[in-house]
Amino acid sequence: MNEISLENMPAPNKKSGRFRKVFVRTPGGRNRLHYKKRKPSKAKCAQCGALLKGVARARASRLKNIPKTKKRPERPYPNLCSRCARERIKQEKIYSQNKKDDKK
Numbered sequence: 001m002n003e004i005s006l007e008n009m010p011a012p013n014k015k016s017g018r019f020r021k022v023f024v025r026t027p028g029g030r031n032r033l034h035y036k037k038r039k040p041s042k043a044k045c046a047q048c049g050a051l052l053k054g055v056a057r058a059r060a061s062r063l064k065n066i067p068k069t070k071k072r073p074e075r076p077y078p079n080l081c082s083r084c085a086r087e088r089i090k091q092e093k094i095y096s097q098n099k100k101d102d103k104k
């Protein structure tokens, strides 16, 4: 009786919604409730705020087991979305061209 009521009552530090509930099946065939920390929010473009694609969304403990190539796009400006990165690269090119023209 005591055990059941303890199972249904979340510990005070797990009441706030900071943790998500995970049902885990034990080897004995019973379902037990575990509390896990929530995933971090999705990565956003630093310029326009669009959600970034190809960026891993996990806690640091899992991120260290993921290859670096699967954590961010392998191109310049991985913190920008593809559209903003393209614009940035174009502007860079124009800027460097102007610099060259100034020197001549």
Ligand SMILES: [Zn+2]
Residues within 6 Å of the ligand: 045, 046, 047, 048, 049, 050, 080, 081, 082, 083, 084, 085
């Ligand atoms: Zn963007």
